[in-house]
Amino acid sequence: MSDWNLVAVLKIMPESPETNLDFIKKSFTEIAGSLAQVHTVKEVPIAFGLIAIELTLLMNDKQGGIEEIQEKISALEGVGEVEVLDLNRL
Secondary structure (H helix, E strand, O other), rough: OOOOOOOEEEEEEOOOOOOOOOHHHHHHHHHHOOOOOEEEEEEEEEOOOOEEEEEEEEEEEHHOOOOOHHHHHHOOEEEEEEEEEEEEEO
16 A cells, blocks of 8 residues: 555563564564554663664554554563654645
């Protein structure tokens, strides 16, 4: 789909520094499905060995909000918290 008109940035915090971030990152494309397109995935050091994931998604506002994606990511094993940092129109 090429008519993305929203960009969303999410911060995903793992449950612990030992959490397998690769497993979480590999799940993003499947979770986004037809609702969004994964644009970027970055690891962001927080403190004491804890690394957050910053996920940027391209979305279409006609297909629903970010809540469904946020809930699916929150349900992944090893995810402690999902926060929407930014949501803007392109």
